[in-house]
Amino acid sequence: MCSRCFKQDLPLFVPNASSTFRPEPCGTDACKSIPTSNCSSNMCTYEGTINSKLGGHTLGIVATDTFAIGTATASLGFGCVVASGIDTMGGPSGLIGLGRAPSSLVSQMNITKFSYCLTPHDSGKNSRLLLGSSAKLAGGGNSTTTPFVKTSPGDDMSQYYPIQLDGIKAGDAAIALPPSGNTVLVQTLAPMSFLVDSAYQALKKEVTKAVGAAPTATPLQPFDLCFPKAGLSNASAPDLVFTFQQGAAALTVPPPKYLIDVGEEKGTVCMAILSTSWLNTTALDENLNILGSLQQENTHFLLDLEKKTLSFEPADCSSLIS
Template identity: 35%
Template sequence: MAFTPSFPTTFLLLNTFLTLLTSSSLSSPPLSTPTRINLSHLHSSQNYTKLQLVQHALPRSKARMETLSIMATVATMQSPVYSGQGEFLMNISIGTPPKPFSAIVDTGSDLIWTQCSPCTKCFDQPTPIFDPKNSTTYSAIPCSSELCKDMNIFRCNNGCNYLYTYGDQSSSQGYMAMETFTFLDSTNSKPVSVPNIGFGCGVNNHGSGFGQGSGLVGLGRGPLSLISQLGFKKFSYCLTSIGDNKTSSLLLGSLADFNYSTTTSDAKWTPLIHSSYQPTFYYLDLEGITVGQTLLPISTSMLKLRKDGSGGMIIDSGTTISYIQETAYEMLKKEFTSQMKLRVTESDSGGLDLCFDLPTDNISEIKVPKLKFHFKGVDLELPVENYMIADSNMGLACLGMAASNSISILGNVQQQNFLILHDLESESLSFVPTQCDQL
């Protein structure tokens, strides 16, 4: 994770539907009632265009890409662990009685953590800092705990201690504990409590980028994530278009594929690849890219996850735009420029790599070439708004992608208005075109 001082990240309004299942290693009772949680759009009071929102998010998004590349290529690194920050805030509560806090939801990391009192150093957060002494359900995790053993980031010092260090040297340090987390069903205002969730109690935290939330909830593939701790076999999410300020959804457990009964024929499945070097990430097998009618001459090996843990592509909710291996991206950029028939801008593009000057009239007649990602078993054709970001007031139309010198990332702009199902039992991922605000 890396941050910019003002944390110019675009958060989307997210409704979270939870059917919380029981892990065999936990004593939590099964929860069968779907829970709907409303999350706030941080820029709802600000009049940003879609292009401006993406431009604001670019510094952090680029830093996140660089951080994830470090994670994927430095396979022997154990401490500190470099992790990534997500784009979405979940409003939940912790402890008994429950104390509310907002947490960043991140598919690119595992650890669940929040700031705890007393703090040696804590960043400003929008909700009161959690005080374990005021909770009757709090318990520290000993070093002998399986969760502590699973961590590559802990040391033993009067309990299980952790350290997460992020790409710009922001970090969270503290101790592992167990607590009850409560999710509020916004439909009927009914709380749903889940006991015995392992989390990090951060007492030494610094980095201005954290200030929009009060911690993180990891949804990665590792043993510390919420997905793993509660034994979920499936989860999905559906993201509305950035800037629309409409409802998005995260669905866990039995609700994850509820929409597939009517959309199975539209489902597109591709294998999830597992990396022993970075088991947290959801890797996809990208085989090629087509611009318009032109299949780019990209060698298969260029896009593959290599034996040393480098390369490959992950799908990530916390990265705004997509990053493509640099040689492949240069081919994409050249072909896209050729087919667009517009002048590449010489003005400030706000950090985006490829922008075009829009004509002053007849904007609706501009023809944008189709863009298709060829994953194993899936030809994913993206809607134009998922890769071409236009702003008529600025007179620009920009490609929402950039180059990476290591790992490739399918960002959340490219994922918008697809129901994306992670099936961890069959080790596969699917895309279903969906109007996410109507899900």
């Protein structure tokens, strides 16, 4: 059983109550494929580290069990957490991997395409994840497509789906990107987006100028740019437009998706975009932009792993039929 567990909505998983639960023995290929694997009582264990600023780490047992996903069942490998440095993930019981690593859900189930649509974080409505043939966009001229950036086996980016970020605009103002900082990951682990520092500083300046209000002297952590909500109107804040693949695809992020109410009294509005320097990670990561989940709300994303493309379109995610 988990000794230090994060808070979740569902009861904790009890391995002994599952007739199909199997701990992974030490020395197997599956165990050896995990960089942080170890051995305890002939059971393969692991340590999963997430950047501490995004949620800490977990310790657990590598195991397999039978999972029911929609109408399908599959025997899947997973990490059964026994100790966690994470206090809460807001209700969910864990994370699923949708990347290209061998241990991800996508790889284990040989899924060739999937889509997801995130409802507004304060709506109380369920988001959607569609796997396989059910993953498709409505189309009708509203969808755009951009290819994945080519990666090599063993490359740090080979387990993800990087795309080329050609430009950012805040209203009519273009935000310059350095030559080494034109790659972006569209991911859902972090709610906030991260931009290479020079682009972030330019964006911060343009948003402040457009809003026309004085920022708070001491922003609420972890934010870097906040304004008093009183007298602040989203109408004065600019739309942000991210363009990909020589402008062939563009994602518009309106103010409510990046200027969010924070604080106990919700009397402060902060920009949910930070510099990659805040992550305090490697130089490679500091040259990589990340589009967070807040900025993806009510947009339907489709990843086609055979065509190696990312497509997206505006959507009312709460009404999307799964």
